[in-house]
Amino acid sequence: MGRDVGKTVVQKILSRAAGRDLTIGETVWVEPDLMVMHDRNAARYLRVVNRIGAKVRNPEKLAIVYDHKVPCGDAAGIIDHVYLKAEMTNHGITRVYLPGDHGISHQLVVDKGLAQPGSLVLASDTHTNTIGGIGALAIPISSGMAAMLVLGKHWLMVPETIQIRFEGQLAPGVMGRDVGLAIIDMLGRKADYKVLEFTGPGAAMLDIDQRLTICNMSIEVGAKAAIFDAPYEGEVPAQYASVSREGYVTSDPDAVFAQKITVDLSDLQPLIAGPPRPEVALPLSTFEGKPVTQVYIGSCAGGRIEDIRAAAKVMKGRHIAEGMRCFIVPSSTDIYKAALREGLIETVVSAGAVVLASSCGPCFGYQAPLGDSDVCIATATRNEPGRMGSASAEIYLANAATCAASAITGRITDARKVLDNNQNGYDSHTSKGA
Amino acid sequence: MITSGRSWIFGDDIAFDGEMMPVRFQKSDTLDPSKLVPFLMTGIDPNFPNKIKSGDTIVAGEAFGSGNFHPHALLAMKHAGVYVVAESVTRGFYRMAVAVGLWFIPFCPGVTRLAKDGEAMSVNYLTGEVKTATGSARYEPLPAIPREIIEAGSEEQFVIKKLKEEQPHG
Numbered sequence: 001m002g003r004d005v006g007k008t009v010v011q012k013i014l015s016r017a018a019g020r021d022l023t024i025g026e027t028v029w030v031e032p033d034l035m036v037m038h039d040r041n042a043a044r045y046l047r048v049v050n051r052i053g054a055k056v057r058n059p060e061k062l063a064i065v066y067d068h069k070v071p072c073g074d075a076a077g078i079i080d081h082v083y084l085k086a087e088m089t090n091h092g093i094t095r096v097y098l099p100g101d102h103g104i105s106h107q108l109v110v111d112k113g114l115a116q117p118g119s120l121v122l123a124s125d126t127h128t129n130t131i132g133g134i135g136a137l138a139i140p141i142s143s144g145m146a147a148m149l150v151l152g153k154h155w156l157m158v159p160e161t162i163q164i165r166f167e168g169q170l171a172p173g174v175m176g177r178d179v180g181l182a183i184i185d186m187l188g189r190k191a192d193y194k195v196l197e198f199t200g201p202g203a204a205m206l207d208i209d210q211r212l213t214i215c216n217m218s219i220e221v222g223a224k225a226a227i228f229d230a231p232y233e234g235e236v237p238a239q240y241a242s243v244s245r246e247g248y249v250t251s252d253p254d255a256v257f258a259q260k261i262t263v264d265l266s267d268l269q270p271l272i273a274g275p276p277r278p279e280v281a282l283p284l285s286t287f288e289g290k291p292v293t294q295v296y297i298g299s300c301a302g303g304r305i306e307d308i309r310a311a312a313k314v315m316k317g318r319h320i321a322e323g324m325r326c327f328i329v330p331s332s333t334d335i336y337k338a339a340l341r342e343g344l345i346e347t348v349v350s351a352g353a354v355v356l357a358s359s360c361g362p363c364f365g366y367q368a369p370l371g372d373s374d375v376c377i378a379t380a381t382r383n384e385p386g387r388m389g390s391a392s393a394e395i396y397l398a399n400a401a402t403c404a405a406s407a408i409t410g411r412i413t414d415a416r417k418v419l420d421n422n423q424n425g426y427d428s429h430t431s432k433g434a
Numbered sequence: 435m436i437t438s439g440r441s442w443i444f445g446d447d448i449a450f451d452g453e454m455m456p457v458r459f460q461k462s463d464t465l466d467p468s469k470l471v472p473f474l475m476t477g478i479d480p481n482f483p484n485k486i487k488s489g490d491t492i493v494a495g496e497a498f499g500s501g502n503f504h505p506h507a508l509l510a511m512k513h514a515g516v517y518v519v520a521e522s523v524t525r526g527f528y529r530m531a532v533a534v535g536l537w538f539i540p541f542c543p544g545v546t547r548l549a550k551d552g553e554a555m556s557v558n559y560l561t562g563e564v565k566t567a568t569g570s571a572r573y574e575p576l577p578a579i580p581r582e583i584i585e586a587g588s589e590e591q592f593v594i595k596k597l598k599e600e601q602p603h604g
Contacts, residue, residue, distance in 0.1 A: 026577075027577035027578070027579050027580065028579070029579065048590060051590075052590065052593055052594055052597070054593070054597055126502075141529070142503070142529065142530075143505065143529060143530055143533040143534075143589070144529060144533060144589060146589070146590065146593070147589045147590070147592065147593045150593050150597070151593060151596060155579045155580065155583075157577075189497065189500075192497070192524055192525055193525050222524065222525060222526075224525060384501075386457075
């Protein structure tokens with residue numbers, strides 16, 4: 001019966017992973033092509049495996065990436081890191097990315113070519129959805145990780161799909177972050193259990209960095225995953241040499257979707273999400289002029305090379321506002337090196353920003369935590385009270401250019417006004433007190 | 435699995451953090467359920483832990499288990515013998531409940547209107563049948579895989595069972 005009806009991208013990828021044709025709504029066992037854990041939870045799951053007295057079944061399919069605690073700054077974390085190092089050897093896990101060759105796991109498995117278009121990735125971290133930017137079906141499974149390590153398979157429900165067709169192209173100054181914010185604002189919480197599939201001529205012109213951020217943000221409306229159905233058609237930078245353009249999976253024309261939406265990218269403007277939740281996106285002008293005390297450009301939703309380039313473009317020849325704390329965190333060591341080669345690190349450090357080692361640190365308040373009266377604007381993933389430190393601090397989420405411009409002026413600022421300084425008076429000499 | 439007790443009705447969008455369990459537990463490693471039961475659902479009803487008995491049912495509205503998900507409240511429910519029927523549960527709740535081995539029926543449209551707070555309710559989690567003093571309804575029970583995991587006691591117990599089954603006989 002299922003053969004008469006076309007299949008979605010998700011049905012096709014899961015059918016291959018299950019070894020038979022699947023129908024939407026079925027609950028089935030699937031074998032992932034890649035499993036990913038990071039240093040903050042890998043020890044927890046390996047302890048369960050050891051308590052059971054079992055071994056990791058397919059260690060060659062598992063990557064362990066150091067990203068949450070680099071450098072590690074707490075006693076429990078150090079115990080975990082020592083345990084992890086021993087247990088990786090014990091279980092024959094060799095795809096290990098230790099500090100120095102590390103990065104935020106979702107970024108690193110893309111940059112290193114571990115996750116491939118059309119593959120199934122099951123991983124422990126909430127923001128695993130990010131990896132869908134290169135056409136992999138990447139689903140976060142959290143508590144089920146230990147069972148999957150032992151059994152080599154995991155259970156899930158074959159989800160419905162919301163297909164989002166992009167048309168047009170982004171205007172200058174509008175970034176992947178803004179597309180992500182617009183989509184989660186549009187969907188509200190209607191995406192629980194569902195996968196977002198991105199298609200259309202506009203999708204083909206979104207580059208890899210933009211795609212990763214868009215897919216990342218889908219988790220904030222509960223989407224099980226998000227996936228692009230075709231590769232980026234533009235020129236791919238050298239650092240993406242390992243990212244395959246082959247193997248993308250597309251839905252059949254007669255596949256059944258829960259919903260179909262068309263978004264014209266050229267209609268989008270820079271957006272901002274204020275506390276307490278990321279899914280209410282407002283025009284940037286809503287909060288323009290609000291004083292901020294800390295700026296953070298990084299996380300799995302905003303530390304790609306395009307984000308650091310956007311920050312450097314705004315910061316070049318300017319200096320951050322007096323008393324401002326500005327942290328820039330390239331998402332992986334490879335991105336850090338690319339930023340060094342392009343001279344971006346020198347630009348932002350000269351502007352007064354502090355560049356931290358690649359990690360998730362500030363996003364969950366592990367590094368540079370916010371105090372009670374802090375107001376932070378960030379490219380972080382979430383902004384609920386307490387996410388980055390004190391529960392009374394305010395967190396605003398916006399694109400990297402907006403964050404960099406706000407660091408310069410000390411207030412929430414539209415980067416286009418800083419860059420267009422002749423008309424708006426926001427150049428480096430007048431920024432203080434502007 | 436059939437339970438018989440009283441029903442306790444909750445609204446929509448009940449969050450793991452702060453509503454099902456005080457936020458402070460989420461950042462600690464306390465997973466001893468007997469220590470967690472006295473705080474269960476106290477973000478909504480401070481007297482809830484004193485009212486419940488084994489066999490009772492939490493009857494929840496839409497999207498039960500919103501926000502970041504954590505096992506604490508679900509371990510407490512399981513320990514207290516109080517299971518869940520809901521108009522709908524979030525994916526986070528669904529997966530976490532299966533992982534800890536908590537019985538539930540995930541999608542029961544109309545169940546909050548069927549039940550009355552504090553009154554008798556029996557639930558058959560294998561057939562999906564829910565009965566009150568004044569009415570009954572049948573919902574879609576859990577599919578075979580999650581049911582088998584919960585029957586084993588938890589995801590961890592299920593894995594142990596599967597490994598034993600894989601051992602060569604003799």
